[in-house]
Amino acid sequence: MNKQQLIDNIFQKKSFLCVGLDTDIKKIPQHLLKEEDPILAFNKAIIDATAPYCVAYKPNLAFYESLGVKGWIAFEETIKYLKSNYPDHFIIADAKRGDIGNTSAMYARSFFGELDIDSLTVAPYMGEDSVSPFLTYEGKWVILLALTSNKGSHDFQLTSDTEGERLFEKVLRVSQNWGNDENMMYVVGATQGKMFEDIRKVAPKHFLLVPGIGAQGGSLEEVCKYGMTKECGLLVNSSRAIIYADNTEKFAEVAAAEAKKVQEQMAAELAKL
Amino acid sequence: MNKQQLIDNIFQKKSFLCVGLDTDIKKIPQHLLKEEDPILAFNKAIIDATAPYCVAYKPNLAFYESLGVKGWIAFEETIKYLKSNYPDHFIIADAKRGDIGNTSAMYARSFFGELDIDSLTVAPYMGEDSVSPFLTYEGKWVILLALTSNKGSHDFQLTSDTEGERLFEKVLRVSQNWGNDENMMYVVGATQGKMFEDIRKVAPKHFLLVPGIGAQGGSLEEVCKYGMTKECGLLVNSSRAIIYADNTEKFAEVAAAEAKKVQEQMAAELAKL
Numbered sequence A, B: 001m002n003k004q005q006l007i008d009n010i011f012q013k014k015s016f017l018c019v020g021l022d023t024d025i026k027k028i029p030q031h032l033l034k035e036e037d038p039i040l041a042f043n044k045a046i047i048d049a050t051a052p053y054c055v056a057y058k059p060n061l062a063f064y065e066s067l068g069v070k071g072w073i074a075f076e077e078t079i080k081y082l083k084s085n086y087p088d089h090f091i092i093a094d095a096k097r098g099d100i101g102n103t104s105a106m107y108a109r110s111f112f113g114e115l116d117i118d119s120l121t122v123a124p125y126m127g128e129d130s131v132s133p134f135l136t137y138e139g140k141w142v143i144l145l146a147l148t149s150n151k152g153s154h155d156f157q158l159t160s161d162t163e164g165e166r167l168f169e170k171v172l173r174v175s176q177n178w179g180n181d182e183n184m185m186y187v188v189g190a191t192q193g194k195m196f197e198d199i200r201k202v203a204p205k206h207f208l209l210v211p212g213i214g215a216q217g218g219s220l221e222e223v224c225k226y227g228m229t230k231e232c233g234l235l236v237n238s239s240r241a242i243i244y245a246d247n248t249e250k251f252a253e254v255a256a257a258e259a260k261k262v263q264e265q266m267a268a269e270l271a272k273l
Helices: A003-013 A030-034 A038-053 A061-065 A068-085 A101-114 A128-136 A167-175 A195-202 A220-227 A251-271 B003-013 B030-034 B038-053 B061-065 B069-085 B101-114 B128-136 B167-175 B195-202 B220-227 B251-271
Strands: A017-021 A056-059 A090-097 A119-122 A141-147 A184-188 A208-210 A234-238 B017-021 B056-059 B090-097 B119-122 B141-147 B184-188 B208-210 B234-238
Touching (some): A003 A251, A017 A038, A017 A090, A017 A251, A030 A038, A038 A068, A056 A061, A056 A068, A056 A234, A061 A068, A061 A090, A061 B101, A090 A101, A101 A119, A101 B061, A119 A128, A128 A141, A141 A167, A141 A195, A167 A184, A167 A195, A184 A195, A195 A220, A220 A234, A234 A251, B003 B251, B017 B090, B038 B069, B056 B061, B056 B069, B056 B234, B061 B069, B061 B090, B069 B090, B090 B101, B101 B119, B101 B128, B141 B195, B167 B184, B167 B195, B195 B220, B208 B220, B220 B234, B220 B251
Parallel strands (some): A056 A090, A090 A119, A141 A184, A184 A208, A208 A234, B017 B056, B017 B234, B056 B090, B090 B119, B119 B141, B141 B184
């Protein structure tokens, strides 16, 4: 999916919500455990229920890998289900990969080549040759970690260099030599508040993937205030607050209601543009 | 495996070689393609042939993931094969993971809990809470990226902060508040030469996992000169130069001969201690 298509989807649906499919076998409703593939059954129900209110889905690979082979099957089947039934939804494999060139190329082949996923989150620590193999696929996106939502983001990402540039700013600046706003986005945590202003100084046009509203406590209003662009420029993710809003047989219905609430707030924010 | 056991294995076998199982279906000998699981067949043959000359194996997850579900089966079966037949060999899952706390905890459950692998490579960018969930498993190790072997290591890892401390040094220093030399190692590329001296100033006792000899051009002699400790303190990895030394029916034999050559150099280095 290219940038204009993503923007069109956002304004048409009045939503920039990404639903995080952090599906944990220990947290899904009990009655699903009798299904042949409970994870897939849960994902299908969540997807069908929330699709009208979101523009993207983000399965986090950790949750699938933790189940080994069964988890990988559930992941691949979820991707196939999305691509067949909801081809206009942007898919993010939240994998935070990044390795030496020939290894990153293997990951790219897997996620972009074989699974045909739109985008992948990538960690920047290993530099250009760990990221660039992902940038050679037409219509595919790297979503590079910049300033994450967790407490540990303060350990290294905020370190200032001798020029006064902080590490996350250096990542934003330097990586713009590798790709552009048509094939790169950045991860910026919703918990970072006013820091979005600093992000926008370095990356005024890039889309930002914003985790951390909901369970992690970030504010949608603040994210929009400091991070939104004329093209929206945001994909805001919510995982636990939507998918685990209820764990009875009504879980999908309740998830839809939660997604709708967020979508309505987003519609109000988009209306301000 | 604890640190003393690893040291004992090294001095007993006169080797600190780690064989990297970067098994690529496109590179293995043609005759294996008729096997039910060619990746597993290749790994078993390589392991049986090289086990006398090495103390560790390091499958790189990217190579397995690139084959999807089949790849995960081959990975899990390789781990089972190692654990049943070579329980004294240290196993490193080279995955370079690292995510917010609850997600890292899922990865830890998968690699340490279920697969019972000795260690996992982890990326430091997201800080303490992305690493600490891996440190709660007795006898398991985090191997944190510090100064990697690739060209891109210069992009961010060498950035000096306002105190003159470079990012990789900060990673080495700060992470010692999270774990110790009994549950953490660091990745330092063999291509970094004299930089090992700087590493040893900050982390004098930790084991270092050293990729980059062989295909990437690092020198074993230089690594030992600047990085070796009285306890050895090194696990030096070679992947491509050993496992793809030959691609005929004699591949395993040739791999063994290559591993033996490296082991003999290592024995000479250990004899200097």
